Every structure is written in C-alpha cells, then in structure tokens.
Amino acid sequence: MHFFPINVLQARYFTLRSTAKVLVLSFLLMAGLFSSPLLVQPEEIDAHKKDIVSITEKETRVISELENLNFGLNDARQTVFLIQKDILKIDQRINENSHRSKAFSKKIMKNEKYASQRIVALYKLNQLGKFNLLASTDSIYDFFHRKIALEKILYQDEMVLETLQKNQNELSLVRRNLDAQKKKKNALEKRLNAKIQELTQKRQKRTQILKKIRNQKALTLAAIKSLKRSAEALNTTFSDFKKENPGKQPYADSSPHAFTDLKGLLIMPVNGKIVELFGPYTNTEFNLVNFRSGINIRAERGEPILAVYKGRTLYASWFKGYGNMIIIDHGDHYYTLYAHAEELFKKKGDPVEAGEVIATVGDTGSMAKPGLHFEVRYHGKPIDPSPWINKG
Numbered sequence: 001m002h003f004f005p006i007n008v009l010q011a012r013y014f015t016l017r018s019t020a021k022v023l024v025l026s027f028l029l030m031a032g033l034f035s036s037p038l039l040v041q042p043e044e045i046d047a048h049k050k051d052i053v054s055i056t057e058k059e060t061r062v063i064s065e066l067e068n069l070n071f072g073l074n075d076a077r078q079t080v081f082l083i084q085k086d087i088l089k090i091d092q093r094i095n096e097n098s099h100r101s102k103a104f105s106k107k108i109m110k111n112e113k114y115a116s117q118r119i120v121a122l123y124k125l126n127q128l129g130k131f132n133l134l135a136s137t138d139s140i141y142d143f144f145h146r147k148i149a150l151e152k153i154l155y156q157d158e159m160v161l162e163t164l165q166k167n168q169n170e171l172s173l174v175r176r177n178l179d180a181q182k183k184k185k186n187a188l189e190k191r192l193n194a195k196i197q198e199l200t201q202k203r204q205k206r207t208q209i210l211k212k213i214r215n216q217k218a219l220t221l222a223a224i225k226s227l228k229r230s231a232e233a234l235n236t237t238f239s240d241f242k243k244e245n246p247g248k249q250p251y252a253d254s255s256p257h258a259f260t261d262l263k264g265l266l267i268m269p270v271n272g273k274i275v276e277l278f279g280p281y282t283n284t285e286f287n288l289v290n291f292r293s294g295i296n297i298r299a300e301r302g303e304p305i306l307a308v309y310k311g312r313t314l315y316a317s318w319f320k321g322y323g324n325m326i327i328i329d330h331g332d333h334y335y336t337l338y339a340h341a342e343e344l345f346k347k348k349g350d351p352v353e354a355g356e357v358i359a360t361v362g363d364t365g366s367m368a369k370p371g372l373h374f375e376v377r378y379h380g381k382p383i384d385p386s387p388w389i390n391k392g
Helices: 006-031 042-128 130-135 140-215 217-244
Strands: 273-276 279-283 288-292 295-298 304-306 311-319 323-331 334-344 357-361 371-378 381-383
Touching (some): 311 334, 323 357
Antiparallel strands (some): 279 288, 295 371, 323 334
C-alpha cells in the first residue's frame, strides 16, 4: 500500500476543506443566508442549490409583479385622468343647460303673462264681437285701418303663443338632457371612486414591494439586473428607429442654430433639483459599479416637463423600466429623452417647440420618488446632459 507523506495529506485536506467552504459560502450568500461556514456533504450542497433556484424564481416573480403593477398603476392613472376630463366636460354641459333652462323659464314667464293678458282681451273681443268692433267706425278708412290693426294684433298674439309653445318644448328637452347628464355624471363619479380606490390599493402594494426590495439584498440585486435589461432594451430601441423607417428623413431643423450650438444654453426640462449625475457610480452596499445614462431630477408630482429644444416626437408611450417616456428628435442625430412622466401630452410624430409642456412629473416605472430621468443622446449613444443645460 502506498502512503502519502503527512504534509501532502494535510495540504490536500486543507485544500478540499477550503474549496468546500467557498462553495457553501457562495451558495449561502446568494441565498441570503449568512450562517457559519461548515463542511457539508454533497447532498446538502444539492439542497442549497435547490434553495437558490427557488429564491431566484421568487425574486423574479417579485420583480415581474412590480413591473406589472407599475404598468397597471399607470393604466389606472390614465383612466382616472380620462374620467376626470369626461366629468369636466359634462359639468360644462350641465352648466350650459342650466343657464339655458333659466333663460327659457324667464322667457316663458314673460310670454305667459303677456299671453294671459291677450287671452282676456280676446275673450272680451269675442263677447263684443269682431263685426261690432269694425262696424262702429265712422268711415271706410277707419274701418280698414282698424281691420289691419286687429289682424296685426291677432297675428302677434299667434306668434307669442307659438313662441311660448316652442320655448316650453325646448325647456322640456333641456331639462331631459340635464337629467341625463346628471345621471351620467353620477355613474362616472362612481366609476372614478372605484378607480381611485384601485389606484390607492395598487400604490400601497407597490410601496410594500419596493420596501421589500430595499430590505432584501437578493431582491435589490434582481431589481438592478432588471433595470440593466431595460437600459439595454432602450439602446436597442434607438438602434431600431432607423431600421423601422429606412427611407424616412430625420428631423431637419430649419432654424439658423444647430443643436450643437446650444451647448450650455438649453433650459432645465423641469423645475427641480438634480440629485443624480450621469456616468458610472458605485453601489456601496453591494460594491457594484453601474452606469447612469442621464441625470435624475427630483421634482414635485404634476410639475410641467418642458422640451429643451424644438423637434419631432419620436416616441411617446410606456417603456419597461422607464414608465411613460418621450423621445424627441432634434436633428443632426441629437435626441433628448424624458422618463417616469405621469401624463404625456404628445404622441409619436407630433412637432415640439422649445419650452413647450410635453408631460408632467410622475414616478411611473420608477423605484424612487417622483422625478424626471433626462437624457441627451447623439447617434443613439448617451452623453452627459449637464454641460448642455443652463442652470443659471
């Protein structure tokens, strides 16, 4: 039998032991379990592998749930906006019809008073007799003059009665419309309250998930990975713009100043504070180096977002990880991007003027507080927006 020297056996023992420790510690760290390193059997390692797969699937489900919730939250917000707009329109119609109803009522009261007086006069005329009234004239001229006057009075009476009837019919129609509009408003208000309740529940659920993500390292890492995938998808989208419309000419700026001439002169896209800068940054908690392709500006929800320069709307819709987003083509291969908006006021293809309100601040698709993610891109590649903005 062959015997290994004791020092070789010890070396191999410690090597195997160290390797086992590294494997186990790696699995435990990935699983978020920070127990003391132990020498474990192969079947225990397999058990940890199953736990890791299970936790990874769980993390993926949580992030996926957050993304679906963000989209659903935005959909609920948009529905609330639309219902509120419909209610405002109905309120205007109700107000208009209320004024019309009052106006018709005044006309009817006035005409009814006149009609009552005329009915009394006509009754007296009938009692006297029309022929007697005409026969009592002194001359033929007086006869015809009185006859014409009487015909005019009777015609005027007829017109007053017709107008009275017409006003009464119109008033009845206005009141029916008014009742229908009030019923529609009540139905919309019920729907609005239900949507607001749904919105509140979704916001609470979103807050819970975000808190869960911040408190669990594995979920935070999964969220970071998801955001990286969204950033890669955005880069691909810029590459696809030209492929989608190979024959379409890019936006041509007719002004004497090119976009490149405006470096340091562009307006701030929103009234707020720049809280995160462009470029690489380190996540100190996980010692990860990430890259931020724009600047993040903290601002109040609903604050107007302005186009920094004129151009054409290239994209205006939901984008995973960025929420409601607008991309503007400024010509010469320069683009600006505005993400996490609450409400968008532009659609694809719309022209945009410098300083025009294109959206409002929100937190759609974001894992932070309300604010604006702003980018400047050249040939689809992100460049630092800070030197382009006039912060004075």
